[in-house]
Amino acid sequence: GPDGRSGQSGHQLARGISAFQRNTAPLVRGELARLAREGQRPSQLFLTCADSRLVTSMITSSGPGDLFVVRNVGNLVPKPGEESGDDSVAAAIEYAVDVLHVRSITVCGHSGCGAMQALLNAEPGAAQTPLKRWLRHGVPSLERMAAKNRPWARLAGRAPADAVEQLCLTNVVQQLEHLRAHESVARALREGALELHGMYFHVGEAQAYLLVERDDGELFDHVGATEDLRHPA
Numbered sequence: 381g382p383d384g385r386s387g388q389s390g391h392q393l394a395r396g397i398s399a400f401q402r403n404t405a406p407l408v409r410g411e412l413a414r415l416a417r418e419g420q421r422p423s424q425l426f427l428t429c430a431d432s433r434l435v436t437s438m439i440t441s442s443g444p445g446d447l448f449v450v451r452n453v454g455n456l457v458p459k460p461g462e463e464s465g466d467d468s469v470a471a472a473i474e475y476a477v478d479v480l481h482v483r484s485i486t487v488c489g490h491s492g493c494g495a496m497q498a499l500l501n502a503e504p505g506a507a508q509t510p511l512k513r514w515l516r517h518g519v520p521s522l523e524r525m526a527a528k529n530r531p532w533a534r535l536a537g538r539a540p541a542d543a544v545e546q547l548c549l550t551n552v553v554q555q556l557e558h559l560r561a562h563e564s565v566a567r568a569l570r571e572g573a574l575e576l577h578g579m580y581f582h583v584g585e586a587q588a589y590l591l592v593e594r595d596d597g598e599l600f601d602h603v604g605a606t607e608d609l610r611h612p613a
């Protein structure tokens with residue numbers, strides 16, 4: 381490879397790409413050529429965790445041109461101005477809303493999230509690494525969970541398995557709040573041009589849940605096999 385290594389993972393990558401060229405490229409070349417000609421016009425921004433078990437196209441049945449995707453550790457949305465030195469997430473939000481005019485933004489958390497686990501286990505005053513600095517955008521989610529003045533976000537059908545799962549749910553609700561604070565998002569929401577969605581994907585159950593705002597708090601409801609997914613958060 382270009383870095384002089386040719387280990388197991390390099391072979392695996394090359395084999396996967398080669399299989400794409402052989403099996404899939406002939407089937408999608410026409411559609412990709414059209415998208416290359418006409419440009420992308422995705423209607424959704426999908427923001428989720430970098431976790432390898434989340435395959436965004438699989439769990440949303442989407443293909444080329446459908447989703448503008450932002451992935452980062454913990455599906456976090458830094459509040460406006462708090463990204464200090466890296467405007468990556470804010471830039472993607474601005475581009476998706478102001479240039480691509482997406483109609484919806486989904487923040488998708490998932491079960492067994494290592495970022496949420498790390499947030500829960502973080503020791504105050506521990507050495508700062510890039511990962512720990514990044515996770516500070518999840519601290520408001522921890523604070524939301526600790527607050528006594530409102531009910532926790534719930535999962536339909538059962539109680540959350542543990543504190544990590546509770547934080548995964550709470551984090552989606554909190555990051556949606558950060559999203560609303562971004563100027564382009566606030567404007568598009570005021571104009572009625574944008575919907576926000578919260579989603580939770582349970583990896584072990586292969587089950588998606590969508591956030592519904594209820595009078596008695598936030599509920600993550602099962603997505604059934606036959607339903608029309610329209611639950612603005």
Ligand SMILES: [Zn+2]
Binds near residue numbers: 455492493494496
């Ligand atoms: Zn994760």
